[in-house]
Amino acid sequence: xxxxxxxxxxxxxxxxxxxxxxxxxxxxxxxxxxxxxxxxxxxxxxxxxxxxxxxxxxxxxxxxxxxxxxxxxxxxxxxxxxxxxxxxxxxxxxxxxxxxxxxxxxxxxxxxxxxxxxxxxxxxxxxxxxxxxxxxxxxxxxxxxxxxxxxxxxxxxxxxxxxxxxxxxxxxxxxxxxxxxxxxxxxxxxxxxxxxxxxxxxxxxxxxxxxxxxxxxxxxxxxxxxxxxxxxxxxxxxxxxxxxxxxxxxxxxxxx
Amino acid sequence: xxxxxxxxxxxxxxxxxxxxxxxxxxxxxxxxxxxxxxxxxxxxxxxxxxxxxxxxxxxxxxxxx
Numbered sequence: 001x002x003x004x005x006x007x008x009x010x011x012x013x014x015x016x017x018x019x020x021x022x023x024x025x026x027x028x029x030x031x032x033x034x035x036x037x038x039x040x041x042x043x044x045x046x047x048x049x050x051x052x053x054x055x056x057x058x059x060x061x062x063x064x065x066x067x068x069x070x071x072x073x074x075x076x077x078x079x080x081x082x083x084x085x086x087x088x089x090x091x092x093x094x095x096x097x098x099x100x101x102x103x104x105x106x107x108x109x110x111x112x113x114x115x116x117x118x119x120x121x122x123x124x125x126x127x128x129x130x131x132x133x134x135x136x137x138x139x140x141x142x143x144x145x146x147x148x149x150x151x152x153x154x155x156x157x158x159x160x161x162x163x164x165x166x167x168x169x170x171x172x173x174x175x176x177x178x179x180x181x182x183x184x185x186x187x188x189x190x191x192x193x194x195x196x197x198x199x200x201x202x203x204x205x206x207x208x209x210x211x212x213x214x215x216x217x218x219x220x221x222x223x224x225x226x227x228x229x230x231x232x233x234x235x236x237x238x239x240x241x242x243x244x245x246x247x248x249x250x251x252x253x254x255x256x
Numbered sequence: 257x258x259x260x261x262x263x264x265x266x267x268x269x270x271x272x273x274x275x276x277x278x279x280x281x282x283x284x285x286x287x288x289x290x291x292x293x294x295x296x297x298x299x300x301x302x303x304x305x306x307x308x309x310x311x312x313x314x315x316x317x318x319x320x321x
Contacts, residue, residue, distance in 0.1 A: 015319075015320060015321030016319040016320060016321075017319040017320055017321045018319070018321075019319075025319075038320050038321055039317055039318065039319065039320045040317075040318045040319065040320025040321075041288065041315040041316065041317065041318060042315060042316065042318035043262040043263070043313065043314065043315060043316075044262075044285070044287060044314060044315065044316035044318075045262070049285065050316065050318075051285070051286060051287065051316025051317045051318060052285060052286055052316070052317075054316075054317050054318060054319065055286055055316075055317040058317070067320070068320045068321070070320055070321065076293070080290055080293065080294070080295050081315075083288075083295040083297075084288035084289075084290060084295055084315055085288070087288045087295075087297060087298060088286055088287065088288045088315070088316070088317055089317065155321070205321035206321065
């Protein structure tokens with residue numbers, strides 16, 4: 001997979017929040033094989049250096065960071081957060097979130113497009129967290145995005161792929177755009193399904209961080225993503241409604 | 257003067273942003289700053305004046321999804 005001119009080996013992107021400890025986060029990232037992890041910016045009190053400690057941990061992992069604008073509800077907030085993230089993390093990559101509703105954390109796609117345009121014009125490589133709406137997707141590409149990240153289900157729900165038809169349509173409509181399912185994935189089977197649909201990668205956090213054994217679950221997701229990718233490449237059979245015997249009928253003994 | 261730092265009212269004597277960061281204990285910390293909602297890049301801190309009641313946000317790397 002190539003995003004913004006960078007070759008990425010792993011098709012699993014992992015969030016860094018909600019782990020039981022920094023050590024388990026580190027082990028989970030290693031077990032997942034992820035080469036990209038998402039991070040954020042939050043207030044820090046003078047002198048406590050929590051941010052520096054976290055930054056050291058991430059830097060030692062040797063992974064690429066994708067800062068987010070999580071929790072932003074307006075274009076202004078998201079753009080300013082992105083500018084601050086670019087300076088702190090020293091990257092032009094930004095996972096752009098502009099939230100429109102607190103219950104579903106559904107993106108405000110109108111503001112998302114506007115923010116994506118402003119940031120793209122300012123030299124950012126924007127990874128927009130969006131829905132599976134094709135018209136919005138077109139507008140995001142026009143705004144300068146070179147990758148799209150539709151949700152599978154609302155953030156943190158673990159419900160999987162809520163609208164398989166919408167995601168399949170998106171894949172068919174944008175055959176050459178890197179597409180990453182972001183949010184809602186709860187189980188490795190959900191991730192495998194996204195890859196079988198032809199998505200280029202999946203981004204998840206809670207499913208690993210909140211598992212009883214996050215490191216084991218990270219490994220399970222790595223295998224699922226690999227399985228789904230292989231299955232897509234292997235050209236799956238067509239599903240059909242009526243049964244069809246797999247054992248040859250010809251040559252069957254007459255024993256009745 | 258009194259400014260609002262990360263939502264908390266604090267007294268600072270420094271008149272410029274970079275000096276205020278030092279005074280507040282951030283020193284060489286890896287942080288980004290915004291003054292009254294506007295991003296202030298690191299190179300601009302030394303020439304950014306503070307005024308009474310200004311809102312200063314100081315953000316650092318954190319876990320995220």
